[in-house]
Amino acid sequence: MTVLSILLITLLSIIITALFIALFIPKDYVIERSIVIDKPVHTVFDYVKLLNNQEHYSKWVMRDPDKRVTNTGIDGTVGFKQAWVGKKAGEGEQEITGIAPNERITITIRFVKPFKNTAHIYMATQPLTEHSTKVTWGMSGNSKYPMNLMTAMMKGTLGNDMDTSLNYLKIILER
Template identity: 30%
Template sequence: MKLLKRLGLGILALLLLLAIFSLFISSRLRVERSIEVAAPADAAFEQVNTLRNWERWSPWHGIDPHMLLTYSGPDGGAGASYNWFSKHPDVGDGQFKITKTEPYKFIVAEMNFGPNGTANTTYSFDKTAKGTRITWAMESELGMNPVSKYMGIFLIDDVVGADFERGLNNIKQIVESQPAGQQDAHAGHGH
């Protein structure tokens, strides 16, 4: 019986220490990944800015190609948005809305995951000697819940980061396979 009591007190002490330590962990989560593509910034920009292009490169569309998508607003640029509905647990339901763009430089958007919270995401396109560096970043507020903070540190960055890497690699394959100077069918919309 003493052993069980000591074990219980030890677990309680460990949980208390973890809760206290979590106070020193930032409640803001940032996930960021980059890739360099051998293509001009306009080609890379249009893959993200024109929302219907996402069906070709988004890592989540690859997970559930049968998800339901509804688009609203312009084809691209500020005000363009889409809702997604998926029964797949790794995709779920949500909304993506572009809030600000500077053509061929950056895109800022809001993502709403319903009960799983919201996030702000940015895509930047920087000219390099070999083409364009695309950076995909997401920031989200985790709150003060210790479990959320630990999941953010140990799980979310790896899982979401891997999704970002797949998406960026997909964009790379698409833009590098296009003949030089080819414009996407939706290019120029929503600027």
């Protein structure tokens, strides 16, 4: 057997094993992170409900500063859409689908490129004291087989990105 044959068999074995493992990994995922910000709930909520503010704290949005962004509607209201196209960011849109003032904003994200998928995001604000607010950022979705294998591996990375973004948010709001 040649070295090339051994490498091809090894590579094929790895791919088959990964596809087999993906059969047993859940297709639904949920990621959630929280932080406490030393500002009143209304101050925090009024900032996070505006999708355009994500360019200051969201690691994902900041990843591609040269992307083209198109807004439709009034930011911070149900139905507002923000679409993007960029070399690093790919293509997609996010839409505000629900708002409970000073409590929760829900957003649907539709990814087009590099792959089609839909995710649901929420930012919840909960007053802890008169001058501090717990912010919880959650993301859920469904990844079809075999992409569910990648999602399982990415949950840690996505969670770390959420933590980083929430820390940026805290720094901005506590200035």
